[in-house]
Amino acid sequence: ACSEIPYVGISADTLCVALTNLAKISERRTDRMVNSHFSEMPAFLVRNPGLNSGYMIVQYTAAGLYAEMKTLSYPSSVDSVSTCGNQEDPVSLAYNAAIKAYKVSQKLESVLAIELLVGCQALDFHDVTKASSTTKAVYDLVRTEVPVADNDRVFYNDMVSVIDHVRSGKINALLSKHLN
Numbered sequence: 001a002c003s004e005i006p007y008v009g010i011s012a013d014t015l016c017v018a019l020t021n022l023a024k025i026s027e028r029r030t031d032r033m034v035n036s037h038f039s040e041m042p043a044f045l046v047r048n049p050g051l052n053s054g055y056m057i058v059q060y061t062a063a064g065l066y067a068e069m070k071t072l073s074y075p076s077s078v079d080s081v082s083t084c085g086n087q088e089d090p091v092s093l094a095y096n097a098a099i100k101a102y103k104v105s106q107k108l109e110s111v112l113a114i115e116l117l118v119g120c121q122a123l124d125f126h127d128v129t130k131a132s133s134t135t136k137a138v139y140d141l142v143r144t145e146v147p148v149a150d151n152d153r154v155f156y157n158d159m160v161s162v163i164d165h166v167r168s169g170k171i172n173a174l175l176s177k178h179l180n
Contacts, residue, residue, distance in 0.1 A: 009077035009094030
């Protein structure tokens, strides 16, 4: 007899894969912005890139988060442990899949926030006034707490600030307001 239907576990595993793919896209866009070979902006989006490493470590952070997400995206629902005197198999391990989906979603928020942070810095190498009203609104929100990086500094507080904007829904609310 099978007492557990695997749909919840399969759905949570699928969510992990989908969120990780979104993180892959975001991290690659972040890399393209900090990579002067693709962006035609200064290396690592900082003036005097030979003296400063700028947003290089921030992009490493996004890459590291993405790598963790890939590991967490191995499906739990393909595994099974017999229970109840070998009478309940397969067991979908849906709880594990749901916990992993939650962890992956938190990491995705960080990866997307990093892309926003790097995108604002990239915009500083262009005419900010020519950005769309929506882009400018997001830029202005980020810049209320995160100054332009002209030289190296610790970026942890900058990342936390933007992650908080993403996690709290401020970015979504701002986008909804400007896109409706």
